[in-house]
Amino acid sequence: MSQFEGTKVRTTVQPDHSGHSDQGGHRVSVQDEFWGRYIRLVQETVIPYQYEALHDRVAGAEPSHAIANFEIAAGRRQGKFGGMVFQDSDVAKWLEATGYSLSIRRDPELERQADEVIDLVGEAQQADGYLNTYFTVKEPGKRWTNLQDCHELYCAGHFIEAAVAYYEATGKDKLLSIMRRMADHIDSVFGPEEGKLKGYDGHQEIELALVKLYRLTGEEKYLKLSLFFIDQRGQEPNFLRQEWESRGRVTHWGGQTDHIDMAYNQSHIPVREQTVAVGHSVRAVYMYTAMADLARLTGDEALREACLRLWSNMTERQMYITGGIGSTHHGEAFTFDYDLPNDTVYAETCASIGLIFFARRMLELTPNAHYADVMERALYNNVLGSMAQDGKHYFYVNPLEVWPQACTCNPGKQHVKAQRQGWFGCACCPPNVARLLSSLNQYIYTEHSDTLYTNLYIGSELRTTLGGKEVKVTQSSKLPWEGIVTLKVDPAEAGVFGIALRIPSWSGKVRISVNGELLPALDALEQGYAVIRREWQPGDIVELMLPMEAHRVYAHPELRANAGKTAIQYGPLVYCLESADNREPLSSVSLSKEGTFTEFYDEDLLGGAVVIRAAGCRVKEQSWSGGLYSTTRAVVQPVEVTAIPYYLWGNRGSGEMKVWIPE
Amino acid sequence: MSQFEGTKVRTTVQPDHSGHSDQGGHRVSVQDEFWGRYIRLVQETVIPYQYEALHDRVAGAEPSHAIANFEIAAGRRQGKFGGMVFQDSDVAKWLEATGYSLSIRRDPELERQADEVIDLVGEAQQADGYLNTYFTVKEPGKRWTNLQDCHELYCAGHFIEAAVAYYEATGKDKLLSIMRRMADHIDSVFGPEEGKLKGYDGHQEIELALVKLYRLTGEEKYLKLSLFFIDQRGQEPNFLRQEWESRGRVTHWGGQTDHIDMAYNQSHIPVREQTVAVGHSVRAVYMYTAMADLARLTGDEALREACLRLWSNMTERQMYITGGIGSTHHGEAFTFDYDLPNDTVYAETCASIGLIFFARRMLELTPNAHYADVMERALYNNVLGSMAQDGKHYFYVNPLEVWPQACTCNPGKQHVKAQRQGWFGCACCPPNVARLLSSLNQYIYTEHSDTLYTNLYIGSELRTTLGGKEVKVTQSSKLPWEGIVTLKVDPAEAGVFGIALRIPSWSGKVRISVNGELLPALDALEQGYAVIRREWQPGDIVELMLPMEAHRVYAHPELRANAGKTAIQYGPLVYCLESADNREPLSSVSLSKEGTFTEFYDEDLLGGAVVIRAAGCRVKEQSWSGGLYSTTRAVVQPVEVTAIPYYLWGNRGSGEMKVWIPE
Known part of the structure; x- marks a missing residue:
């Protein structure tokens, strides 16, 4: 009996290029007033802007080098590799988002741009199917020698996702063919068979991509390869540790290290034995996504149980009310149960996007509204809030409490920004937002x-x-x-x-x-x-x-950072206070325990939004008679507190913001 | 008119070796029940323990190498330099504390040990007076080439302090002669004259030490040299920056750097222009101490005004209620006004000790009880709390809120320890506590x-x-x-x-x-x-x-971390809650706004202490019906809250602790 028995698989490629994305046998197109605006923003601003950025044509911005790297690898021009070791993935994410965008609305000019990029990618592919500009241009001969750091399989995974999306949108199979050749090449290098590498990538992504490739093509070997990577991770002797040892304990990023933390990329123990979300949060949720896919497609009960445990730990112990995950910027990682500091938070945009991926796979595995609740929470708050209303500025870190001066003057908070940043450097989050919003039809x-x-x-x-x-x-x-x-x-x-x-x-x-x-x-x-x-x-x-009254939310008593505090929610939206509406310091403001909320739609607020007013108190700062400390309390007076949706914060200049308010 | 006119100086050495320390023309000996216990602990445990540690004879401890380095430098044995570049200073601090201890009570065996160490130090001194085992043993020929990192003048300063203390206690002038020769050597290397280095140390200490040497000997050149170092700091072109550039931007600690932060050691602008406490907090207060000394001894009004400004900024904007300073472990540094996080705090023990040094100099400059208030606050809380009741375990970081699991699992808090550590590694704080407590007579x-x-x-x-x-x-x-x-x-x-x-x-x-x-x-x-x-x-x-009622203290409204919270104080003692008396999580506990406090002396609590009981509330954790978040508030019930003196925290196992309690 094959381990894949019982799964339903399309065995021939039957593309749907009707202009609608295909998902689980049904097709959905979004026609929504609220989300339509953001999808148009992605189509009209984000995708074109990213195209220019990939071509190093954004004035004043650091060059991306991403297209240039492909041109060099393709032999079209001379030059040196530029950017991060995973720079290729930016091209892949753009192609993927472009695919989704074309599935919503065909656009000949955009399609021409994409086809040209795909031609270039094809030219950069090596004779044996290998595709990665870093190792082609900068370190030829060093392929697959540093899986821990170098993201080769990760980049391949993103191109596979792009190939699937582009094929499903346009019916054009050039990128799909390129990536099938690359996948076949990977299959010839990795696997349980004698002589093949028993490794896996330092950044999970290939696993979920191979499932997509399998779902599209019906080729079981892709599913098997995905399962191999999942099974292999964390097995002893630890592949990544051995690789690091044999490299002389040197990392790609320079310098020797005397310690390597296998939990960082969830390879500390076998995947099926994991019970607690640990390590780099994006890596974690990308892996969980593939695990849930594989649990469903293979009927593997141990994998399903691991998914349930990890889901439960993550969403019931380690998730911000905004759907953010990752409590520390050190390793962009989970910390431990109930440790959710609001101001030293990480809550990376990409991690919430990965959480949404995982949630959808869990919904496919078992219908349970809890998964959708979390998906909705992450989407309307952490993810949507990461993008400025202009589509050109982004938060990587999505704090729940900000004191701008601390973000510049306290090194422990310098990873938190009070204003959205331009789309440069390690540009993982913006293209991830683009591909999520343009494929929103897949999540409904x-x-x-x-x-x-x-x-x-x-x-x-x-x-x-x-x-x-x-x-x-x-x-x-x-x-x-x-x-x-x-x-x-x-x-x-x-x-x-x-x-x-x-x-x-x-x-x-x-x-x-x-x-x-x-x-x-x-x-x-x-x-x-x-x-x-x-x-x-x-x-x-x-x-x-659905009654939509603004209401209070409280946090579990073990969640120390929110003790005595309440958050305001209205429908799926979490609210926050900003200094634009409430004078600084916001720490002087508290909510009355029994006060009611009033809501009104303010059409002038950043494109229109429901604003919430609440009865509260604030310390009358002028009444403070002491120095730094005093035996005399400051006077407290009633005040009206104004809250706006969290996703809109930071669009009216730099100021304080907070989600959790003392009651 | 000499710039030193108007200062009173003893021009001949008239030692007082009556067994009492000399300070400002008067002699004081401590006979105090409370402090006597800690002074005895220093004499009977800390000084002997440190002596063994310096000799690498503490079982299970990392070797100090400090005495071994001197033995190698003296030619008594072969070997390599071990420990930090400033390892010599541990020997100096032990000798200084020993001097103070001998001034309290002569002890022939201790004096013999100290004399032997002094003989060794003398043998390690070079023919030209230079004394530093790192540069004698490990990098001969590299003297004075890396003042930014290598602590040569810093170590010399500590030995000068030791020499003064030992001479005043015993009348023996061997170490004093050694250090006068070293000071004369320094004077031949540094100064405004043609051909001399215009530099200063990366870690201030020599400045205050030279003042002590001047006060003892009456030699104006030591005062002038101290003033030279203070005047020179921060002048452009910046000496330390130029030195770093000419070293190829390499630091002693390894590796190239592309940035050097001159504010770290307060050399970003001239000392007289500084208005805000910045950078490494220990360096800052050691410097301010010398500045206050010099302002008094030279009548320099600009220096006095700088002291007043820096004192005011530090104690009215950047000081914890425990007398701790330094809000971040990044650079063990100040951050900015009103940024005093309780849990990611630094508040290094040595910094509070330096604050006490500074406060005493300010009291000598101008009688103002505010300086003494701060001195008392730092002494009874941050400093006293740093030492375990056994005298062998210490906090370097003195937090105001601790969640032990976060100290191990959240990298942003890993510098905070929930339990006092053994006296190893960079052992700056324990000997600093020893020398302060054994010279407490100088502060009354x-x-x-x-x-x-x-x-x-x-x-x-x-x-x-x-x-x-x-x-x-x-x-x-x-x-x-x-x-x-x-x-x-x-x-x-x-x-x-x-x-x-x-x-x-x-x-x-x-x-x-x-x-x-x-x-x-x-x-x-x-x-x-x-x-x-x-x-x-x-x-x-x-x-x-003095009425001693337990009372509440509130923080300035700009001090966001303490908004809505109160601290309990009883006399000079700040109190805290511990999980040993109040169930975890402590975040569930709040104080009733109008409740009264009851106090009683508990003779069984860690040597006896006044314990405070207060009416409060706590969340009934069992009443929580939700998951991580819920629209239903947990039930709150009345509870009796127990607070103990902050200085006693962490002596009853590992658990949560907090000073600021919601009201």
Whole structure:
């Protein structure tokens, strides 16, 4: 019995280039007022801007070198390799985002640009299929000698993701062919067979990419190779440690080290034995994503259990309320349970994006609204907040509390920026945001048996097959400002299937109606979903009314940083105080314990947003009569506190910001 | 007119080896129940233990190499230099502490040990007077080529301090002669004259030491040399920067650097222009100490004003309530105004000791009780708390909030230890504690004109001359547990002079009586002192009653880390909560705003201490029904909160601790 028995696989490539992305057998296109704006921003600003940046044509910016490296590797020009060892991945991420963008809207000029880049990538590929400009240009002969640091498989993984996305959007298979050759080459180098390397990459990514390649092509060897990398990680003797020893304990980044932390890239113990999220958070969630994919596709119970444990530890012990993960900038890493400092935080944008990847795979594995809750939390807060309203400035670190002067004058906080930075240097986060937002259609629905699970309430059109019938579902949503969602269910003809509506954790008493008729009280949710199983008729209308009152959120008593504090949430949005609305120091402000909130939509606030006003108190600074310390308390007076959505912070100049407010 | 006119200087060496330390023309010996215990601990445990450590005879400890280095430099044995470039200073600090100890109580065996070490030091001195084992043994020919990093003048400064202390205690001038030869050698190398180096040390210390040497010997050249170092620092072109450039931007610690931060050792601008405490905090306060000395001895008004500005910035903007300074471990440095994080703190023990040095010099410059308040705060809290009750374990970092797991699992807090460490590695703090505690007699009184200023309430006997009469003042004190202080004033015959009693900032309404007769209300304090000017008769008794109620202290509203929190103080002692008395997590505990405190003396607590009980609340952790976040607040219930003196924390196993408590 093959270990892959029981999985459903498309064995021939049947591309869908209808302009819609393909996901799990259904196609979705986004038509949403709120998200549409950001998707257009990605299409109209981010992707073109990144294209210029990759070509070193952004005035005043550090050159990327990324395209230049390919030109040198392709023999089109002379020169030296420039940028980071993983610079290639920026080109890959741009191609991937471009693929998604073209699946939303064909754009001949953009497609021409992408085709040219793909031609260049093809020319840079070596005769044996190998593709990596760093080792082609700078260190020929050193391939696969430093997997710990050099990101060869990581870059390959990003190009595979790009190839899949571009093929699915355009039907053009040139990049796919290039990357299949590279994947085949990798398969000839790595594997359990005699003479092959038993290694794996220092930065996980190839694993999830190979699954995508397998899902598209049906080639089992890609799935097997992905599983090999996952199985091999953390086995003793430790490959990466041995490699480091044999290199003379030298790192790519220069200098000898006397210690190597295998937990940094989750290779400290075998993957199936891991119970706690540790190490570099992006590496972790990329790996978990592949693990969940493989658990589903292979039916591997031990992998599934590891996913459940790691998910639970990460989201129930080590996740910020904004969906950020990674509590320290040292190694951009997890620390330990309930250690979630607001001001020395890391919460890297890419890590939250990886968390969203993982959440979607968990939703594919098991329908459970908890996964979607986390996905939504990360999307509307940590990820969306990372991008400026101009699409050209980004946070890598997404703090929950900022004192700008500390970010410049206290070295322990210098990784935290009070304002979004330009898109330069190690530009991992901006292209990751671009590829996520332009593929948002992939995160709205999942299907299990004949039930359609609605995970995100985002206006969109779905086409799929349920209960043997072709079905179109048109979703319209007023989120995040109003909790009104409508699904128009259009089977080609009447058919029996389920529609499962996620009941968000932030929602009060939900009302659901079908064709205007209210459903009875929703006592029996199935894993957080209200599941409606019936014979659907063409034109049936499901309405979902989600109460959207601003409300307080409290943190677990073990989460010391938030003791005595509350956060404000409105729908999926976490709110924050900024000095633009509340005078500095913000530490003088507290919320009244029993005060109510008032909400209003301010159309002038950064494109329009619901603003929340709350009764609070603030220390009257002028009443302070002491020096640095005093036996006399300052006077406290009532004040109106103003909160705005977290994702909008830092768009009105530099100032203090905080999410958790003393009560 | 000489720039030194107006200063009083002893021009011949008139040692006092009566067994009492000499300070400012008076002699004081400590006889105090509270401090006597710690002074005995230094004498009976710390000094002998350090002697063994210097000789590499402590089982299980890293070798110090300090004595071995001298033996190699002296030609007594072969070998390689071991330890830090400033390892010599450990020998010097031991000799200095030994000197103070011998001034308290002669001890023939200890004196023999010290004389032997001094003989060894003498043998290690070079023919031209140069003394430094690193450059003698390891890098001969490289003297004075890396003042930025190599601590040559710093080590010399510590040996000068030792020489002065040892001479004053024993009358033996061998070490003094050695160090005068070294000082003369330094004077031949550094100075404004043609051909001399215009440099200064990367770690200030020589400046204050040369002042001590001048005060003992009356040799103006030592004062001039000290002033030269102070004047030269920060002048352009910057000596240390030029030196670094000409070294090829290489540091002693290995590797090239592309940046050198002159503010680290306060050489970024001339000393007289400095307004804000910056850089490495120990370097800063050692320098300020010398500046205050020089301002007084030379009457230099610009230096005095710089001292006032730096004192004010440091103590009114950048000082922890425990008297700790230095908000970051990056460079063990100050950060900026009101940035005093409790958990990522540095507050190095040595920095508080240096703050005490500076405070005493400021008291000598101008009588102002504020300096004494700060001195007392640092002494009873940050400094005393750094030492374990066994005298063998020390904190280098003195946090105000500790979560032990974070100290091991969050790299941003790994510099903070939840338990005191053994005395190894860079052992700067323990010998600094030893020399401070054994010279505590120098910090109790200052004199201005014919007034004796009482700065610390520590049982002691003073002999001095006031109003032309020889006077003995016997102080007895029940601090820190009871606020009852008695001064028996014994002039040889009746005489007119002032006794100025410091009214501590922590004290409520003070009562003072002379010979049982209560003085009228103390409306008119003079710079924080109650000054009694009268004709004193032999046997006059002054009694001071300082109300000692436990009370709350609040922090300035700009001090964000302490917003909404209170600290508890009882007399000079800052209190803290520990998990030994209050269940973890301590973040669940808050103090009732209006609750009263009860105090009782617990003789079983670590040698006896006043314990404070307060009404508070704590989150009932079992009532928490949510996951990591929840819309439902946990239930809060009344609880009795127990606080112990900060200086005793961490003596009952590893656990949480915090000074600032939400109210």
